[in-house]
Structures are given as structure tokens and as C-alpha cells.
Amino acid sequence: NKDTSSDTASGSNCGYKLAFFGALTGSAANLGVNIEQGFELAVNQYNEKKGSTCIEVAKFDSQGAAEVAPGVARQLVADKKILGIVGPPFSGESEAADPIFEEAGIPTITPSATRVSLSSKGWKVFHRAVANDDSQGPAAAAYIKDTLKAQKVFVADDQSAYGAGLAEVVKSKLGPLVVNTDKTEGDGKQSDFSALVAKVKSSGATAFFYGGYYTNAGLIRKQLTSAGWTGTLLGGDGMKDPGLAKAAGNAAATGTVVTCPCSPPEQAGEEFNNAYKTKWNVAAGTYSDVAYDAANIFLQGIEAGNTDPAKLNTYLSTVNYKGIANTYKWTSTGELDPTLIKVWAFKFDASGEEKADVEIKVS
Amino acid sequence: MLLELKDVTLLYGRIQALHGISLTVGQGEIVALIGANGAGKTTTMKAISGLRPIAQGSIVFDGQDITKMRADLRVVRGVSQSPEGRGVFPGMTVRENLDMGAYTRRNKAEIAQDMDRVFTLFPRLKEREKQSSGTLSGGEQQMLAVGRALMSRPKLLLLDEPSMGLAPMLIQQIFDIIVEINQQGTTVLLVEQNAQQALSRAHRAYVLETGRIVKEGTGQDLLTDPAVKDAYLGVA
Amino acid sequence: MSAIAEKPAAGSGKSSRQLRGWLGRQPAPVRWLVIIAFVAAAYLLPYVGEVPLIGPQIVTTGVDWSTVLFEMSYYVLLALGLNVVVGFAGLLDLGYVGFFAVGAYVTALLTSPDSVLHTQYGWVVAIPAALAVTMLAGVLLGWPTLRLRGDYLAIVTLGFAEIIRIIATSATWARGDRGFSSIPHPPGKTSDGTPIFGVTDAIPYFWLGLTVVIVIVFGVRNLDRSRVGRSWLAIREDEEAAEIMGVRTIKFKLWAFAIGAFIGGLGGVMFAGETGFINSQTFILQFSILVLAGVVMGGSGNIAGAILGGALISYIPNRLRGIQGPFDTDLYEYRFALFGAMIILIMVLRPQGLIPSRRRAMELKDREKEAAPQ
Amino acid sequence: MNFSGLIQDFGPLTITGLEQGAIIALFALGYTLVYGVLRLINFAHSEVFLLGTYAALISWGWFGLDQNSATPSVGAVLGYLVLGMIAAIVISGVTALAVEVVAYRPLRKRNAPPLAFLITAIGASLVISEVVGVVTHRNPRGVPPLIKPSTVFSIGNMQVSNLQILIIGLALVMMFALDRFINGSRLGRGIRAVAQNPDSAALMGVNKSRVIALVFLLGGLMAGIAAVMYDLKVGVTKYDAGFLLGIEAFTAAVLGGIGNLRGALLGGLLLGLLQNYAAGLFGTQWLHLASFVALVLILLFRPTGLLGESLGRARA
Amino acid sequence: MDEAASTGPESDAAPAGKSAPDSDVLLEMDNVTLRFGGVVALNGISFALRKGEIFGLIGPNGAGKTTCFNAMTGVYRPTSGQIRFQGQSLIGKKKHEITRGGIARTFQNVRLFPEMTALENVMVGADAHFKTSVISALFRLPRFWREEREGRAKSMELLRFVGIEHRAGEVSRNLSYGEQRRLEIARALATNPTLLCLDEPAAGFNPAEKEDLLGLIRKIRDTGVTVLLIEHDMRLVMGVTDRIVVLEFGKKIAEGTPAEVRDNPAVIAAYLGVPTDAA
């Protein structure tokens, strides 16, 4: 409740908070947790440098659910010390929560919500630190055509805003290569995919693109394998999580390809990866590096004296920041500058981890 | 004494239905229990068969205290009841219902023999052997309930208004049957509205009023007791 | 739990019964005064945090208190509606969330720019249409199921709700997970020109919700204490006997469905107007079951019970949010586990619910003593 | 609608439908048994099943098997299967009994109204699945690839695998055995008697508590077997696996006529087939819609399910 | 008692019941047959009730008496034949329509609304001819108040009439069996019936109570209600009815005044047995 302009703790521009808003629990929580940990690591490092808890971390668990998000978002905006938000990670919850952040004027940087339409709502606080699905879809299609050289492709999705959108783009790019399509229920609503499996098998496809998240994808991969289907499963960033191999079993998961508008973790550098590992006891995950960058952008802005949300938001529009994952520069709608977009393909190996495969050039 | 109730009280929620009932039934007797609607006759039966727990008092059967015993165990000891409202198993056939009566017995030959006996007593049931009992008429169900109680070869047979809903001809029959069973060695405790018939067949009888025993005596005594006559036998 | 202590539906069952007894004995003016005082207190709930000592205990920590209050208001509404169907008419409905969804979806279809209809009406304009459609949905559900008895009805209602959910997820016009955004809020501006119903402040929504709840309570109570309520009760006890006594069972069952649907739909309309965004994820089956649990826990067949039950099922999980649990977790993670345990406990201790209807309380006391030794 | 797709995939969809239906049917028995006797929708039955799926996994885990293991030799597989079955049956049975003792018995003692049972059932279900959810962080757990799938025979493009034969066969055997038990044995008759008139049953010397416990136990055993089959078929289990399949199993039970054992089998198989055909015809996302639409339609014309209700009439 | 009304011109049982084209026929069973699978519960039954009489329906167990009631009140639909009430066919009508049309009944196994008070039970019956529905109840329109008041007054009066007004506030499941049977009668009367059907109302009553019941049935008839009575107690049947039909195995075997029926050898053989001591 205290006023924003009070310089309390040690040093100047201290005594503020940065928030993470996103899923810490729920069915795709891994993705949210990766992001939160990258974010928190950045703030911690900043505080260590300052020698005090200068900027506090505030975490808000939306469960990745659109109906939960508004209440949590209001709780967030009630805290006047919060200057910026990393999140929301998912597209659906963004729809529900971003209007509240917009009205409160708190800048957001989402490290992962890739739905195209998010940038067209006229939200001034919206910033996306990765490419949207318009780049990821064509990249996946290009991979199927050029690298995999598949002739028969089966496409399905989980009907989520993210998965369906992605699958749509892939389908249209692949055109006649698509032999059949299907849709499944979302994560946590279906576990027996035998009908889908039967269709994939009898379609004769050698590649199967699934627009959806890692939990379903792991189950599907496993059931495909045990029904004797030996083609390649592909998907987008929602499937880029070791959780896929955990569900499927490493053997079945091996060879599964996922695209991501992000860079291989190695590119983020030893320093980050080691620091992350030390702090959280796990390897950095999908978008951990982007979240780390997002936090650092905010921190740099605060350091520069932008100590209220409005100023910080203006600051973001001028930023040209080179981070560990990418360089960041935003257009007026909050999209990443088109020249900075990159998409990589990753492949699950026999140890159940996704390893960078190739960078996909989308023309 | 085969059965002895001492100071039995029983509550239905806030309603006290029995206020300290004491009664005895000797080996080989027919004892009748009569009383107006709501006097507590059925309740007394339920207390004896164990369908309702009693609040106070004790029940001793065949030398054993059964006050706290579960209903199904009392059956094993030899107490069998034909309940008011018949309580047939509606989804089972007539034969299956009779089989249930012999649930605690193992000797197949004896069971078959008893089944035949029931069918001789109630030829109607034989006709309906395979009909599911829920679709029997009221009177047919009554026959089934009595027949089923006989199937357990009880030491003590509790009959709650066995004549209810029966046609006049059958009423005669059922009382004859009761006497016959009794002569074959089964002790009977009989609740009846048809006091005339009941008292004339019973060795002894109790009169119940609002949960209390107000009179007892031999069947004949009560039959001629003017007060009883007045209250329960109607105009002579 | 103590948050509810301020509401009319107050406190533990025992004291509530004493309270009711005491209230019953007061002259009408006193009774009204007490009721008005309670209502006034309810309107002040958003500020309960200011009350020293107990206030901060009540207010939720991890989520905005006013939003929680608003959520409670529509849960209460749902509980009231379901209570008509289940508590009054004895029709076990496991898919009540379906009506909530229909109300919200019709609102969205009529108002959201994402809708295929492109009508983009205002929120208020959408209300009558939404309610008409939900009532129709209630009758449509009721009609074919009239012949079904108890538990068959339960599974069919569950099926209907699933059908609605699947359509919402998979039919293109329903937009599935993409949902409908920019659903307009209720209209109205303050003197300085800012909208009353904004996005950051949920208090006006709560007041609106509370007002609707009060109106519905009066309506439902009027129905309960009338020929309609008697007919429902008779149907619940012995449907065939009721019909033979001249009760038009079909008509009254349909009314029960329609009224239940109406109230559920109203909840949906309010929900859509507040969040401004709905998608297919909201209307899951567990939601129906939760509301049913609320009704029964509160005391099925009793309005005060439904209010308490509805409030509890939304308050408790929210209250757990932001509380430190074991192993560095948020207690919110355990909310359903705790909740389940609580349900068992409440039902075992008070099988007739927290505030049983007087009738049920009596019944239970009688039945309890009758139970034979097991 | 995609008729040609359905026709093309008819064979494969039929066999997966039967396979799925067999599991649903076994699962449904628990609902039917308990409902038949207590008129209670035992919501917690889904968690009885859930714990069964985990029990088998954990027992295999003792031998170092996890989702990344290689398929063991044939002899070992048999051993593991039996072990998994025993583990699942024991845990499911014990869970079913525990639910009855903790959640229902106290209510029965107090003669509580039927809705109260339904709600505690829901409570019990929530507690179990959520505790599993918290413990497993809601992550799925993979099943070791015990059975290497191979096609035993095929009819047209319908390839029938060894696993499918195992699942369907086992389900039929279990159903048959249970049916014999309920309709042919003295204890079975006791169960039916309690179902129809508990007071009268007591007057016949039937121990009601024991019968009720038995019924829960039997349902638990069947769920345990269903759980192992589910593990093998789906390859993974998760804290909400019971809930998802439970709704279907319950639907199947009602479809066939709840309380009717053969109805459960019929309902389960029918549901499995319908769902798979619907997936072929309309798409997998409409799969569940098919089961509920079928349910509504069937109940409209047969208000007590296909074979009519009640354990009592299971014979007729 | 007005015996006069009962002695009609015909009392012969032999020809089919078409013999009553009188204008005062209230209910007519015309060649009604009802089968349950193989069981023929009613086999071409014909008889007619006249306004204002007390009509007995007797016969051995399983003869089809209750089934007759069920056919009249719409619980079962006859396999063939006609049932006319005040000239109108009842076949296919809804149960509540039949009740509103003027036929009320009690049940052989008491079927009250167990958790409702005695008064409420009767009010449900009284509601049958009221019109208050959701709208008027919701807004408490004048009709609501008027009907509520009327219904309550009338129901109390009926409770008094059957002699259990002191139990008005008691939940009906707590009433004793006899009280419950009375309450059933009051509830049926509340529907304003022209015809009241009683299914073994005296079952489980002792002779003294039966005597009371006899008076009650007469009192009901005296208010202008026609009564159809199923009963196995011959003293009651013979004492109160004007005419009697006897069924056996779903067929009518006799019809006539009590005296005629009592002496009919077929009835004695099938039903009465040796003349009862009660007679």
C-alpha cells in the first residue's frame, strides 16, 4: 500500500518487486516452472550484485487456467510495488489476465505465449519475447518437407488455442502431403488414444504432427509405438519438455522432433546453465533463458531509474537488449522485431532429453 | 422359558414406543399379543427379532442374552419373523424367496422337504413359483411371507398380523396352520388384530396399550374378559 | 470459514437453529431489522479486512478478496438454483454446470467481437436472451428425462453437461479453447466518467452479485412456501402417489428444471460479464459436482444451507491460496484433498448438512436412533 | 462426417473398441455391484481403480522395471503379470473396503439420507485422487513395456494383437465367474436379498455388514484387474486416470442397466465400440459425445437401461 | 342412511354389465381385460357404479381387485376394454387428469408423503383443484393468498372429519398405522372426488376400529361421494355396501346386494368358505 516513489532499502531504485504470473501447478506446470525459475534466477543474481534484497520476487500461480487468472491478476495489480511482470506463459490465460494488467498499466513480457492475436488487441503493456505461431508453424512444415522428406503426414491437435492454431498453419503449409487429420481432447481430459492410433496406423503416414502439450504427446507416442507405428512424431514448443519422454518411455520418445521459437540452451552459455543448475538442481528448461532475459530487461530498466510501471513500459519500447537467448527489440504492437526471430528444431534422444537439431530458416 | 423380555423400552427418535415391556413365551406355546393400532405390537416384534435396538431392558432367548445381538445372528439361534407389510424380496421369484428363508440352513434334502410342505400349505404359491414376488397380490405376498418364515425351521416363530389382507377362507386356514406348526414343536408368538381367532388358538396372551402391557392371561380368560371383549373383539 | 460467520447463513448448525428459533419468536419488525442488518453486513464484506484481529484472518491472501467475494456470489447463486432442482424437487442433477455454461456462452455469442454472430450487443441486452435460452435448455433437458428415476436422471444430466462441454470444446462456432474475449462488462459510469464495472476492481461485481442473490433468495423462498414447493416435495417423496393425488408432476418437474436453469444461467451471465473472457476450460464436470457437494453440505432443501454451502465451496480453496504448506508448497495445491476430507467429515458428523432444513433435521434425528446395530 | 474413413478403419476401430470396452466393463462392475445393493453411486470407485493402476506399477518397480526398461523374457513376463495383478487386486480391494468403512459405514450407522452418501463418496474420491496428484506432482507415470505387441491373427485390416486377446479374454472370464457367483451361490443370493430388502434379509439370517463389505471387495477386485489391463493398454497412469475412465464405466453400467452384471458387460462393450466408431466417423474429439448421446437415447426408450436394473433380476 | 338409492331394478349378475344405461351411472367397466405377460389379472370385467352408492369389490387373494383400481386410476392400461367415468373414457388419460376428473384413491400399502406433516399431505390433495403456479407463487399474487388460505382451512376440516386433527403438525411417517390410513382417506377426499376408491382400508384394524371406519365411510357417502370399497372383512363389507361385485381369477363371478352375494354358492365356494362367525 505504500507509495511507489519511496526509496527504501539500500541503494537507490530499490524496494520494488517484479512478478511472475503463470502456471506453477496444473497439468502443464513444468513449462510455467521453467520460466519462473529463469526469472527468479535473474532477480537473485541482481540482488546478489547489489548485496541486498533490492528487488523482490512475487509469484502468482494462475494454474495456466483462464478462469483462475483474473482473480490472481487483480491480486497482483493491487500490489503497488510491482513494476513489471514476466508472463503469462500461456496464450489462454493471457487473454483473461492481460486486460487487467493493461488497465493497471503494468508492463508484461511473455517469454512464451505464442498466439498470434495477442498482439492485435491494442494492449500497450504487452511484449512478446519470442516469435509467434506464424513463424513456428511454417518452420515445422519446412522441417517435415525438407529435413524429414515425409510423403504422408498425419496432423492432429488437442483443440487448445495454441495447438489448434499451430496445427492449422502446419496443415496449410503441407497441403497435399496431409493424408488425414484428427483432433483429441486436451491435456488431462483423455488418456486412451487408441482410436487416434488406429487412424494414424491405417493412414500409412510416416510423420505425425501433433499440435498440443507434452503430456498428451507422451501418451500418444507411447501408444503409437506399442501399436507398432514406427513413424516420426513432431510438435511445437508445447511438447518441448522432458515430461514427454517420461510419459512415453525413452525408447519410444527417441527421435521425436519439436520446434521452438527459441535457441538451444548451449547458446545461452555455460555460465547461465551452470548457475541455473546450481540454484534449481535441474537443467534449464524450455524458455528458462528467455524468462531470464526478460527479467534482466526489467532490471536494467529499473536500474536506469524507471521506477514506476508507466515509465518502465515506455522504457521497454526503446529497448535493444542483447541477452543470452536472443536480442530483444519490440515493435509498436509488442512483437519481437522480425529480424530477430529464430526457430530451432530439437530431437529427443535415448536419454529422454531434447537436443538441438537444426535451426530452421523460414523464408 | 424360551423367550423372556424384561422391562424393554424402545425409542423412535423422540417417540417412545415401548415403556418397559416384560413378557415370556414358554417352550411349545402359542402366545398372542393384541392391542389397538399403534399400541406397540410390531415394535415389540422388532425388538425381539433385532430389527430395532432397544433402549433399556433385556431379552433372553433359549437361555442366552440376545439383547445386543445382531438380527441375523438371532435367526441362526432360531428366531424367525414374518414381518408386518410382508417384506418379500420383490425382484426374486417366489421360489427364491422361499430359498432365502432357508438361508442359514445347509441340509438340501430337508430344505426341499420344507419347500414342499409350504407349497402344500399354500397351493397358490406353487402356481406362482416362478413369478417375481413384487408382482404378487397383497394376499399372495402375505402367504409368501409366512411360508418364508417357516423355511428356517425356527424354534420361535414371530408372526406379525399373518391374516392381514387375506380372504376370509384363508384366514381360517392360516390359523389352522399356526396350530399345526405349533403341534409339530414350533413355539409361536402371534400379533393379531383378529383377536377373536388369535385368542381362541393361543395358550396365553398379552394385551398391549400404548407401549405397556395392561393384561395377561390364558387365551380363554381374555376371550371372556369383558374389557377385552369391549375393546378388541367388537360386538359379540 | 469464519468469513461466512458474518453472512445471514451464519455459523455452526446448532447456533443457527437456535438463531432461527429465536428469530422466529420475534415480532415481524425485529425480524426484519435483524435481516436488514445481516444484509448490510454482507454488503460491507469487501472491507472486512479492515476489522481488527478477525478481519485479516478472513481475507484471502493469494488472490484478490473482492474477486473471491464475487466468485462466492455466483457460486451461491448456483447452489440456490441447484437446491431447487435437487433439494426441493429431489431431481438429482450432476450436470448443473451445463446451465452455467449456456448462460455464459449465449452472453459471449451475443456480445463478443469474436462471435460468429457479430451482433456485439451490450451485456444488459444479452441477459434476457441468455436467460431465455438457458431456461429452454432446462426444459429440453427436463423433457426427455422426465420418465427417468433418480440415479438414471443423475447420469443423464451428467451426460448433458458433458455434451455441452464437448460441444463448447470442439464445435467451431463455440471457439473451444480460444474462447471469446472482450465480452463487455455491465454498463454504468461513475460521476468522473470511469466505468463502474471495470477490470481491476471487483467490488462492484460483488455488490451486483449479492443483490442478485438476495432477489433470487426471495423468489425461491416464495416458491418453496407455496403450492409449488409442496408439489415438489410430494414428487420427491413419492412421485407416483403425488400424481395420483392430482399433482401435475411433469409440469412441476419441468418448472424445477427451468427455474434451476434460469438461476444457473444467471450465474453464467454474471461470470461472463466479469471476466470478459470465457473458454471451454471453465465448464468442467468437477464444477457441477462441487456445487452439488456445496448444496448437500450446506443442507439440501434449505435455502440458508445452500447459501452457506455455495459460499464455502468457493471460499475455502481460495482461502488456502498463498498459505505456506509443507515442502515449500502453497496449500492451494492441496485444496481439493483438504476439501474432500472436509466433505467426509462434515457429512459424517452432520449427515443432514450444516444447516439442515427443519424437516430434514427432524427426520434425521428420528432415523438415527432407529438404525439397527450393524 | 467421414464415412469412407470409418469404413476404411472399421476393422481396427472394432478391435480397439472391444478392447477398450472390456476394460470399461470390468471397471463398471464395481459401480453396478455397489449400486445394486446400496443404491449408491460409489463415486470413489474410480479411485479404487486408480490405486490399482499404481499398485501394479509399483510392484513392477520393485524389480527395477520402469518405462525405460527393455521387454523381459516370456517367462518373466508371466510372473510380472501375476505379480501386478495380485498387487492391484489387493490394493484395490483394500481401498474399496477402506472407503466403505471410513466413508459409508458411519453414515449407515446413522441412517443418513442417500444424498449424504453420494457426497461422502465424492469426498473420498477427491481425497484419494488429489493426494495421488500431489504426491506425483500430477505427472504421469509410464508403464514398463511388459508385453511386446505382436499380431496374432488378422481379419482384413483388423490386426488382433496378443495384448488385445489377453484383455478381452480375461474380462470375459472374470465377468462369467462373477455372474456365476452372484446368481448361483448362497452368498450371492444373500447379496441380492440385501439389495432388495435389507430388513427382511436380516430376518433371513443374512449378515448385512458382511454382505456390503463383500460387495465392495468384489468390485475392488474387478477394478484391480481392470487397472492392470489399463496399465498395459494405455501405457501410463496419472492421478486423474480413474476419474476419466470412471465416468465412462459408470455410463456403461447405467447403459446396460445399473445393478445388472450382464448389463455392465454389454454396456461396456457397446460404449467401447460406439466411441471408436464415432472417432472414425467424426473425429477423436467427439468420442465421448457418442457415449453420452447413446446413453440419452437409450434411456429414452429403455428408462432402466438395456437389460433392466437390479441384481435381483440379473437372472431374468 | 338412504338405502333407497341403492336398490336398482337389476341385480342379476349373469349378463355382461352393459345392463346399466341409467343416467346415474358414474363409472363403467366395460369388458376390461388386463394381462401381465402370461397372467390374466382381469378377464373381461364389466360392472357399473351408480352415483351415491357404496360399492363393494371382493374376491379371493389375487383375484384382480387392486388391479381394477390400478386400471381405473391410470396406473395400468387395460389390454382391452373400456372404462368410462361420467360418460368419458379414462383409457390413456394421465393419472393426475383422472384425479382432477374426480376419482381419488387410497393404497393397499399406505403411501403417504412420509416427511410431510399430516396437514401438508392433505394440502397436496387439496392443491389438485387449485391453480397457483410458479408466477403467482413467485410474486405472491392475490390468488396465491386466497388458495393457500382455502386449502389450509379445508385440509384442517378434513383432518377433523377423519378424526386426526390433533396430529396435523406431525410428520406423517410418525403416525401409527391406523392414523396413516385415516390420513390417506383425508388426503384423497381433499381432491374433491366424485368417486372415492378405498383399497382394504380396514386391514390391520381391530373390530372396534373397524366399527369407526364403517361410520366414516357412511359419512363420506352422505356428503355425496360415491365409494368403491375393496375389503376382506365381511362384517364391514356386508354392513356398509349397497351392492357388491365378486371377482375370482380375474373374472366376475357374482354381482348383487350383500344379502344376495352372501348366499351365492359360487361366492361361498370361492371366497367365503364356511359361513364366517363374523357374519
Ligand SMILES: Nc1ncnc2c1ncn2[C@@H]1O[C@H](COP(=O)(O)OP(=O)(O)OP(=O)(O)O)[C@@H](O)[C@H]1O
Ligand atoms: N418408524 C417409526 N418412526 C416413528 N414412530 C414410529 C415408527 N414406527 C412406529 N412408530 C410409532 O410407534 C408406536 C407403536 O407402533 P407399532 O407399529 O409398534 O404399533 P402396532 O401395535 O404394531 O400398531 P398396528 O396395529 O397399527 O400395526 C406408534 O405410535 C407409532 O406411531
Ligand SMILES: Nc1ncnc2c1ncn2[C@@H]1O[C@H](COP(=O)(O)OP(=O)(O)OP(=O)(O)O)[C@@H](O)[C@H]1O
Ligand atoms: N405387474 C404384475 N405382473 C404380473 N402379475 C401381476 C402384476 N400385478 C398383479 N399381478 C397378478 O395379478 C393378479 C391380481 O392381483 P391383484 O393385486 O389385483 O389382486 P387382489 O385381488 O387385489 O388381491 P389381494 O386381495 O390379495 O390384494 C395376482 O395374481 C397377481 O399376481
Ligand SMILES: CC(C)C[C@H](N)C(=O)O
Ligand atoms: C509455454 C508454451 C508452450 C506456451 C504456448 N506457446 C502457448 O502459447 O500457449
Ligand SMILES: [Mg+2]
Ligand atoms: Mg403393527
Ligand SMILES: [Mg+2]
Ligand atoms: Mg389387493
